[in-house]
Amino acid sequence: MATLRVPVTSNDHIQGIEDAAVTLVEYGDYECPHCGVAYHVVKQLQKHFGSALRFVFRNFPLAEIHPHAESAAEASEFAAANEHFWEMHDGIFENQQRLSSKLLFELAAGIGLSAENLRESLASHEYAPKVRQGFLGGVRSGVNGTPAFFINGIRHDGAYDFESLAPSIARILQLKKSA
Amino acid sequence: MTKILPPGTVAPDFTLNVTPDQKISLRELRGRPVILAFYPADWSPVCGDQMAVYNEILPEFEKHNAELMGISVDGPWCHAAFAKERHLHFPLLADFEPKGEVAKKYGAYREKDGFCERALFVIDQDGKISWSYVSPVAVNPGAEGILQALEDLQSTGARKSA
Numbered sequence: 001m002a003t004l005r006v007p008v009t010s011n012d013h014i015q016g017i018e019d020a021a022v023t024l025v026e027y028g029d030y031e032c033p034h035c036g037v038a039y040h041v042v043k044q045l046q047k048h049f050g051s052a053l054r055f056v057f058r059n060f061p062l063a064e065i066h067p068h069a070e071s072a073a074e075a076s077e078f079a080a081a082n083e084h085f086w087e088m089h090d091g092i093f094e095n096q097q098r099l100s101s102k103l104l105f106e107l108a109a110g111i112g113l114s115a116e117n118l119r120e121s122l123a124s125h126e127y128a129p130k131v132r133q134g135f136l137g138g139v140r141s142g143v144n145g146t147p148a149f150f151i152n153g154i155r156h157d158g159a160y161d162f163e164s165l166a167p168s169i170a171r172i173l174q175l176k177k178s179a
Numbered sequence: 180m181t182k183i184l185p186p187g188t189v190a191p192d193f194t195l196n197v198t199p200d201q202k203i204s205l206r207e208l209r210g211r212p213v214i215l216a217f218y219p220a221d222w223s224p225v226c227g228d229q230m231a232v233y234n235e236i237l238p239e240f241e242k243h244n245a246e247l248m249g250i251s252v253d254g255p256w257c258h259a260a261f262a263k264e265r266h267l268h269f270p271l272l273a274d275f276e277p278k279g280e281v282a283k284k285y286g287a288y289r290e291k292d293g294f295c296e297r298a299l300f301v302i303d304q305d306g307k308i309s310w311s312y313v314s315p316v317a318v319n320p321g322a323e324g325i326l327q328a329l330e331d332l333q334s335t336g337a338r339k340s341a
Contacts, residue, residue: 145228
């Protein structure tokens, strides 16, 4: 059974409260079409479970098959350093079909960040070490493709649609309630 | 499930096509760790993921001076097209004729299906299997086990030379 080796800390990109009963960690690639689908599934899960669910996104770019995945991941870290991670994250997935450097600059400007600074950051690969570190942490946790989900630290080996993820989350909530 | 060769076994030698006009033998790689990743087929979506992940981890394997080779029963032309499309930077060996002969030697062939198990082997510098693992065909095993095996190999090597 694959388990999350890198614990969730304040360095992570987190939505939800710290003492939420369930933490869902996703390793994803901004150019992966399956992650594009999963993006909407996560939104649905968040709506369904409310404050019981905490969501964490970690970058896992497969750069050899997805030419824009690395720069998108670095752009998300750039936005995170400026405290706008989730706006960038949502913006990229909602416009995934036209993912390009141009889109990243456009999104940065749209959330009040300097497109010029982002351009410099991407050119110097300022956040590449951070992205790589996250990637390798994922590998050690048994991430085997994207998207990869961990529910309270255990890799979810089923499908990543709502019908498959929601019951797994509900089961843990049920166990916690009866404990 | 087939019984794959366990750790401690001498890895059976083989010579297979690595491109349509080039062959490689396991014994040529003696002196460095070798990772053999048997997989069912080129192009099936799960395999694509597995090989895509390995492709991104190559620098980590290289830190251990290890050579990664994928093996399936697909022919060399098929492998060439697959590697080109997925930008794979490691060799794919064609266990094509006689079909599955090498996989059979490693206990990694599914007779009923006519393709390889999703089986992983780490072979040490002396050509002995130091770690092996078979994953259900539908489950991509990832790379964690391989990295752990390479680290274990390095620490035993360090102890030996100490």
